[in-house]
Structures are given as structure tokens and as C-alpha cells.
Amino acid sequence: MAAAFVIALGYGLVAPVLPAFARSFDVSITAATMVVSAFALMRLVFAPATAPLLRSLGEQPVYLAGLLIVAMSTLACAFAQGYWQLLVLRAVGGIGSVMFTVSAMSLLIRISPPAIRGRVSGVYSSSFVLGNIVGPLIGSGLAGLGLRTPFVVYAVALVVATVVVWAALRGSPLADPDATTGNGPGLRAALPVGAYRAVLVTAVVFGWVFAMRVSLLPLYFTDVLHQSTSMAGLALAAYALGDVLVMIPAGRASDRFGRRPFLIGGMAILAVATAALTLTDSTPVALAVTAVAGVGTGLVAPVLQATVADVLYGGRGGTALSTYQMSQDCGVIAGPVIAGAVADRFGFGPAFILTAVLAAIIAAVWVGTAETRGSRGLVADG
Template sequence: MPLPRLARGASGRPAAAPRVRLPREIKVLLAAAFVIALGYGLVAPVLPQFAASFDVGVAAASVIVSVFAFTRLIFAPTSGSLTARLGERKVYVSGVLIVALSTGACAFAQNYWQLLLYRGLGGIGSTMFTVSAMALLVRLAPPDGRGRVSSAYAGTFLMGGILGPVAGGLLAGWGLRVPFLVYAAALVVAAAVVAVMLREPRNAAGGDGTAASPPMTVREALADGTYRASLVSAFANGWATFGVRMSLIPLFAGAVLLAGPSTAGLALAVFAVGNAAALTFSGRLADTLGRKPMVITGLVVTGLALGAVGFTDNVPLFVVLSVVAGFGSGLLNPSQQAAVADVVGNERNGGKVLATFQMATDAGAILGPVLAGALADRLSYGWAFAATGAILLVSALVWLAFGRETLIREPQLQQRPDGTA
């Protein structure tokens, strides 16, 4: 199948994408995303300490963090089915309220097992609003603005995630339970705003009395090479940036570089800085140059940077590579999500398809720390990070071989001197 041709200007370069006016519904989603990310950052710093306050060990305290990701993974298919059956808006609001209730319940947990149960239930709500939010963005974003919408959404989450831990640390001074109560209240407000201001998207064929378009099935999506390549790169991205980066970089800083927790924290912070820098323009490039070149570039940059981390022997280079890896991740994510959105399209509910895409990311985030950690124990940190980089580079090759360019821009009409087309 020939690749779709991009519109080109008189110079032969890809034509600049027109400025896309974001629908009001997307602005509502961006505001809600900021509140959710801010609140998640509120509880993230205190959650392990709160678990440890019930006189459990480090491993048990860490399970409190992992159970959230685990329940997200196993409930993702159900979230996709609910989104396809009930509609994006209802599932989104329900998911946010479930997280609000579970977070509020955490504040009143009387023992470790209650905290574990309540936190696990929060993962169910989290995957509900994550899948439905992705489906809403796919349905509401203009086709030639999906890269910018994905970039804006990721940037909003990133900003909330950076500010949240700072506020959470301050609130913890009032007690470890207080951040949970504040987050729960903020989520209720966010759910109320979305319920009032966001309309349920309707199928293109559903507003004139004709039958609505049926939801897209995973089998249909898998017939597209771009979707298959996206699943591979989502797994690799989850393995590297959500798994290995969060688990192995702090350990590497202490064991190999003999640096303290502050250096590990600095590496994670500058990753976010590099990510934020790339997000300022990567979405626009995805809407002009195309999805495929941006995805491949992001995978290669992140893979080379993270693959080299394990062979560093000084802190400055370690920090520089962390910045570069974050930059590569910022190039990858908006373009990858825009490509999946192109496969689904505006006219159909893609809940199951998007849930499978999320599951690939979550699976990588869960397996990455375990398998890379085993490599570090048996061989070395160099092997662990090299394997992580190799997985990202292999996924780039998969995109190169099987991914098609999904961005299709209509040729712009040439203007005659008299102003007519």
C-alpha cells in the first residue's frame, strides 16, 4: 500500500499546518488532567512512608505502589468494553469518582491490608478514566491537530506531576493522611466539572437518525501495521521510561556512581525537563512532518541515551544522558498517540483498541524493572541498560519496516493574484 502523500508548499517542503483551534471539550479535559496529575503527585511522595507507618518492610511498602499499576493492567480490557458500551464521558466521570473514593478511603485506612485494598481499587478507576480520556481525545481532536493535542495533554500531565510532589511534601507536614484527603476532594471537583461541561461525543452517523458506527474492534486495528508497530513501541516505552527509568536509575546512582538520593532525584527531574522541552514543538512536527519520522527519531534518541547510562562513570554525563532520554521521550509520545488516533479515526469509538494500547505500555512498565533488575543482579547495570536501549531500537526497526505514515493532509489550494482559488 503506498504511503499517503503530505501536502507540500511551493518550496517543496511540507506545508505548515494551520493553527488548530481546540474545541472547548478538549480544554476541559486538559484542565481535568492537570488536577488529576497534580493530585497524583500529592500522594506519590507520602504513599510509601504511609505504608511503612503500619510497621511493614520495604518490599511490602513497595507493593503499595505496584498494586496500582497491576490493577490498571488487568482491568484495562474491561475499561475498553465499558467505554465502547456506555460512552466515553460516563466512563471518564465514573473512573475519576472511583479514584476519589479509593483515595479518600486510603486516608482512613487502619492497617496495611486496608491500604493495599483501597489503593488497588484506585487502579481500576485510573484505567477507566485513562482509556476513556484517550478515546475522547481521539474523537474530539481535529485530524490534522492530533499531534498538538497529544502534546498539550502530555505537557499538562507533566506540569501537574512536577508541581504535585512539591505541594505534597508541604501538606505532609500536617500529617500523612492529609494529601489523600486533598486529592480526593480535587478529584470530585474535576469529575463535577467534566460532567457538567463535557458533552458525550456522537458518532458521525448517529445524529441524523441513521445507525451509529459500531466501535472499532482490536482485530480490525491489528490489521493495520501502524497499530501493531505502536503496540511494540508502547511496550518498549513502558519498559524504558515508566519502568527501568524509575526503578534502576536511583539504584544505579547509589551503587555505581556512589551518589546520594539527591543525584537520583536530579536525574529524574532533568528527564522531565528534557521531556517538557521536546513537548513544546514535537506535536506540531508530528502534524507537519508526519507521525512515523517523529516516532522513529524519539525511539532512537531515547534508546541510545538510556542504553549508554549503564556505562557512565561520572555524575555530569549521567545527568546529560538523562536529559537526552527525556527529550527523546517527548518526541515519541505525542506522535505515537497521534498515529493510534489516526488508525481509530473520529467516527468510531475506539475504547477496546486504546485499552489494548495502554495495556502494552503497562505491561512494559511492570516487566521492565523485574527483568532488567535481574540482569543487573546477574550481570551488571551496563547489561540492564543496554538491553533496555536495544528494546527501544528494535521497536524503531519495527516501525521502519511495518509502520505506515498515517498523517494525511489535504493539498492547500493555490491562490491566484486576484485572490480566487
């Protein structure tokens, strides 16, 4: 949990300055955004390789190696002398990112007691959100020391996270690769399970929503509502506030009442709030609606992770888990591209409506999907 906070905080340090740093090499806006996309694309490409790594080495070594790869690539970015160096180094960081993301999820699935999966997922998700809130605040201040400084600080933060994970899991019988009797399920075994298929499509849309939040939402406040970039940042903070307020209670409650009510309700709230953005030109109302949308995602995020654990519990890694991560990355990559094209051609309203429709579809998917709470691995159970 501590490492998740440090990782997210460090990511938040570089996120505000990365496009500007790329632009400092006298490249186009499109080229600058490619630096961001390259990180996500490399995560997607390398995700299938994480399953055999986890099977052969276990979660802890893969997690530590992933953190150190991102740390080294980020430190190298601080000393990049040209655009192409920055692009390649940032892409290499994506390899390490997917290594520690999938290994952390695999470890949580394997060691979280089934009775408190939702609670564990709620705390874990909240750690990331809190880091994402604090990181940009610190990063904005560090930017005054130069565009390269946040990369150095992020690299140091990742080394700290590496030490935290190594110290916390050193000698732990739960983290021992031999503590499990087998490997996690493969994609062929998982696909026949309806809940797993629902998890995959939810991951795609949830990745889309995340990308929309950090790409189109700030532009909506600046271009449509004619507000400052500071107000756009406040909108992101309002979204994150709604997110983090409900994550831990939702995860805890899902252990008692089941996963489906929160997945259905959260996606429905997200759909309504996203569509409502198109109906107002009032900035205070738009901020309030944005916070409500954050509540929707806050209900879904920890419960979705708990559902993944319900379905895939019983082994280490596996292609079913890496495919789940790939699905979310696909949404992160496709969301800004497709929704951005819709916004360019038809306006922000249709782009938000499209996102709302996708969220509503996911809510309907879970209406017709069986409850997973209490399972010790639906895939393993057949």
C-alpha cells in the same frame, strides 16, 4: 487538558509518600512495593471491561465515574488502619484509573480534528508531565504534615478534576455519545494493520521505559553514583524537563512532517542516551544524558498518541484501544521486575543496555512501518 494536569499533580502528591506509608505498617520493602504494583495490575486486569462500558455509556460518564472511584479509594487510603486495607483500597483505585485513562483517550481520538492530532496530543501529554513535575514538589512539603495528608489532598484534587470535566463537557455535541456513527474497532479488525501492531509493541517498551525512569534511575544515582536522594530527584526533574520541552513542538511538527520521523528519532535518541549512562561516573554528565533521554521520550509520547488516533479514528472505545492501554500497562509492570532482576544479578549497566536495545528495536520497527498521518482511520479504511 486541565483535568489531565490536576490528575497528574495529584498522583505526584502521593507517589513520594506511598511506599513509606506502606512501610509504616511494619511490612517488608517487597510488600511496600506491592502497593504500587497492585494499582498497575488492577488497571491491566480491568482494561478489557472498559470497551463495553464505553460502547454502552459513552466517554463522559465512564471518565467521571473513574475519577470518583479513584477519589474515594484515595480518601479511604488516608484512613487505612492496616497494610491489607491499604493494598486493597489502592488496587480499587486502579479500576477507576483505567476507566478515565481509556475514556479520555477515546474522546480525544473521536473529537480531535485529523489535521491537528499531533498538536492536541502534545498539549495533552505536556499537561501530564507538568503535573508530574509539580506534584512531587507539593507532596514532599505535605509529607511534613503526616503521611496521610497527601492522600486527602489528592482525593480533593480528583473531585476538582471531576467537576472540571463535567462542566466543560456538559451539553457538548462533540462529547455526546450519539455524535459518532459507531463504536471503535475491535482487536480482530485492528491486528492485521501493520501500524497498529507497531503501536502495540511501542506501547509495551514505552511503558517499560516509564517504569525504569521512576524505579531504577533514582537508584542508579544513589547506589552507583553515590549521590543523595535529592540528587536522584533532580535526575527525575532533568528527565521531565527534556520531556516537556519537546512534546508540544514534536506533536505540532508531526502534523506537518508525519509521525515516523519522530518515532524513529525519539526511540533512537532514547536508546543512545540510555546506553550512554553506563559509560560515565560523572554526575553532571549523567544528568545531562538523562535530560537527553527525556528529549527522546518527549519526541515519542505525543506522536505515539497521535498515531493511535490515526489508526483507530472513527468510533467510540473498542477493544483495540483498550488493548493498546493494556500493552502499556504490561510494560509498566514488567519493566521494573525484569530490569530490576538484571540489575540485581549483573549490575545497572546491563539493565540499561537491555532497555536501550529494546528502544533501538522499536526504532527499527517504525523504519519498516507505513506512515499514518492524514488517515481517517486505517482500521476503518481496511
